[in-house]
Amino acid sequence: MVENRPWLTAFAHAMLIAGILVIAFPLYVTFVASTRTLDDILTVPMPLVPGDQLWENYKQVLTAGTTKGVTAPVGRMMFNSLVMALAIALGKIAISIIASFAIVFFRFPLRNFFFWMIFVTLMLPVEVRIIPTFKVVSDLGMINSYVGLTLPLIASATATFLFRQFFLTVPEELAEAARMDGAGPMRFFWDVVLPLSKTSIAALFVIQFIYGWNQYLWPLLITTDEAMYTSVIGIKRMISTGDALTEWNLVMATAMLALLPPALVVLLMQRWFVKGLVETEK
Amino acid sequence: MEKRVVFRSAWLPYALVAPQIAITIVFFFWPAVQAGWYSFQLQDAFGERTQFVGLANFAALLTDENYLYSFKVTALFSALVAGAGLGISLLLATMANRVIRGALAYRTLLIWPYAVASAVAGVLWLFLFAPSIGIITFALRSLGIQWDWVLQGDQALLLVVIAATWKQISYNFLFFLAGLQSIPKSLIEAAAIDGAGPMRRFWTIVFPLLSPTAFFLLVVNIVYAFFDTFGVIDATTQGGPAGATQILVYKVYYDGVKAADLGGSSAQSVILMVIVIALTVVQFRYVERRVQY
Numbered sequence: 001m002v003e004n005r006p007w008l009t010a011f012a013h014a015m016l017i018a019g020i021l022v023i024a025f026p027l028y029v030t031f032v033a034s035t036r037t038l039d040d041i042l043t044v045p046m047p048l049v050p051g052d053q054l055w056e057n058y059k060q061v062l063t064a065g066t067t068k069g070v071t072a073p074v075g076r077m078m079f080n081s082l083v084m085a086l087a088i089a090l091g092k093i094a095i096s097i098i099a100s101f102a103i104v105f106f107r108f109p110l111r112n113f114f115f116w117m118i119f120v121t122l123m124l125p126v127e128v129r130i131i132p133t134f135k136v137v138s139d140l141g142m143i144n145s146y147v148g149l150t151l152p153l154i155a156s157a158t159a160t161f162l163f164r165q166f167f168l169t170v171p172e173e174l175a176e177a178a179r180m181d182g183a184g185p186m187r188f189f190w191d192v193v194l195p196l197s198k199t200s201i202a203a204l205f206v207i208q209f210i211y212g213w214n215q216y217l218w219p220l221l222i223t224t225d226e227a228m229y230t231s232v233i234g235i236k237r238m239i240s241t242g243d244a245l246t247e248w249n250l251v252m253a254t255a256m257l258a259l260l261p262p263a264l265v266v267l268l269m270q271r272w273f274v275k276g277l278v279e280t281e282k
Numbered sequence: 283m284e285k286r287v288v289f290r291s292a293w294l295p296y297a298l299v300a301p302q303i304a305i306t307i308v309f310f311f312w313p314a315v316q317a318g319w320y321s322f323q324l325q326d327a328f329g330e331r332t333q334f335v336g337l338a339n340f341a342a343l344l345t346d347e348n349y350l351y352s353f354k355v356t357a358l359f360s361a362l363v364a365g366a367g368l369g370i371s372l373l374l375a376t377m378a379n380r381v382i383r384g385a386l387a388y389r390t391l392l393i394w395p396y397a398v399a400s401a402v403a404g405v406l407w408l409f410l411f412a413p414s415i416g417i418i419t420f421a422l423r424s425l426g427i428q429w430d431w432v433l434q435g436d437q438a439l440l441l442v443v444i445a446a447t448w449k450q451i452s453y454n455f456l457f458f459l460a461g462l463q464s465i466p467k468s469l470i471e472a473a474a475i476d477g478a479g480p481m482r483r484f485w486t487i488v489f490p491l492l493s494p495t496a497f498f499l500l501v502v503n504i505v506y507a508f509f510d511t512f513g514v515i516d517a518t519t520q521g522g523p524a525g526a527t528q529i530l531v532y533k534v535y536y537d538g539v540k541a542a543d544l545g546g547s548s549a550q551s552v553i554l555m556v557i558v559i560a561l562t563v564v565q566f567r568y569v570e571r572r573v574q575y
Contacts, residue, residue: 003474012377019374020391023448026406029417045420095301102298107288114299121310123562127509127531128554131538131547132313152309155302185289214399216513232399236517239405248409255402262397267390274456
């Protein structure tokens with residue numbers, strides 16, 4: 001604090017609290033709606049205190065989805081989201097860490113070419129190559145499968161960069177010592193590089209878990225079978241019937257279920273989250 | 283920076299890069315090449331016959347009023363999302379940088395929207411703004427404002443801008459806060475001793491020193507608005523009414539998947555790729571400059 005200006009500090013607190021309330025308002029209304037009956041919600045204006053239908057609504061969506069439209073259980077969709085988030089996060093970390101290990105600790109023909117190949121993928125987000133990518137995946141028979149959901153999203157330029165940057169800071173003496181002691185490259189990888197990379201891996205995991213869980217366009221194209229929907233897709237399919245027919249209480253319960261796991265990951269692993277966010281975007 | 287101590291092996295490095303490279307080729311390069319190839323072709327409605335038409339798809343796009351309109355919508359949408367997102371989060375970050383008590387609690391309560399999927403963010407705001415049952419719709423109506431985004435294009439755009447900005451504030455906030463915290467306290471103190479008040483200090487010292495962060499965030503926010511807001515749009519307005527919220531990415535999807543116009547959609551993909559490449563180049567050139575700063 002540079003100087004003591006109590007009114008300014010009070011103003012700062014007031015602004016922050018106002019910001020937090022405005023940002024949390026949609027979440028609060030969603031929660032209220034998820035504890036109410038559909039009739040309560042359809043009364044205008046809907047009540048703004050939680051009701052007593054919490055257990056009924058959540059049990060209904062978790063075990064049986066909505067009563068019309070999407071009838072796949074949301075429990076199953078959350079499992080699909082979890083598989084997708086874990087496979088993408090772990091897959092990205094695994095293939096990126098070995099690729100950058102090779103690029104930093106070896107000299108081999110085409111090394112730079114491979115590096116640039118990975119770099120260029122930054123410029124090809126899935127949104128701009130939707131249809132051809134979908135065709136490739138459908139030709140490979142991967143529609144409605146976990147492999148089709150995750151494999152095309154596993155290549156990652158950002159993760160490769162992050163590990164490369166980190167490996168470049170590993171002291172040369174470590175590699176030299178390992179070599180003099182007769183350790184081969186893979187031994188060096190497992191015993192030295194991997195333990196040193198723990199914090200980077202944790203940070204990357206948080207970011208990529210959220211990325212995987214929240215994927216939208218890709219599962220929208222790849223999943224036609226309700227049993228393969230992720231939770232985010234499930235919500236979207238539930239509201240496609242229109243304003244009056246939508247079972248908002250159940251949609252909102254599903255929305256709470258879909259946003260809770262990634263939100264918990266952010267809040268509980270806040271330190272890694274902030275680190276990962278700042279580092280992957282450099 | 284290059285390592286001098288390296289390992290030697292004739293096959294191991296290739297085996298290590300192989301998984302990443304294989305996925306990159308199959309799911310990135312091959313589809314991108316195909317998008318390029320399709321963009322020169324015209325397909326009949328059943329996808330049975332194709333005909334090479336050269337640049338006709340591009341020519342058709344550039345004279346298509348809907349496409350040019352989509353460009354305008356995208357420009358307006360990303361300007362609003364980036365402008366509102368940066369403004370609000372800079373304000374909050376400045377405030378958070380000032381308070382000492384409860385700083386961590388404030389940060390925690392401000393960052394969670396990052397974890398919400400864009401489609402879910404869309405649904406949350408859709409519910410608040412629903413024409414018949416939305417609670418904000420009700421509030422607006424009692425203030426005498428007729429709210430119905432299903433019919434009003436500008437209201438639909440406002441809805442998606444709010445949802446998209448809401449989700450992005452936490453990201454900007456964290457970067458601004460980190461930027462603010464890295465500004466040397468001695469500069470602020472010196473200015474205070476010279477008699478500069480908080481507003482003066484903000485505009486003459488803090489803001490200029492923060493401009494690299496702001497510029498970086500501007501590029502990131504534009505990329506976000508261009509591509510990552512697909513979920514917001516699809517879950518709420520689906521490009522409507524009458525194309526008022528149809529951003530470029532949504533049009534690629536709509537023309538390719540819903541309208542099955544492979545050539546036109548691929549040509550749009552190619553144009554989008556050029557835009558992404560330009561934005562990436564800007565971002566990276568800038569990162570180099572930031573290191574010097």
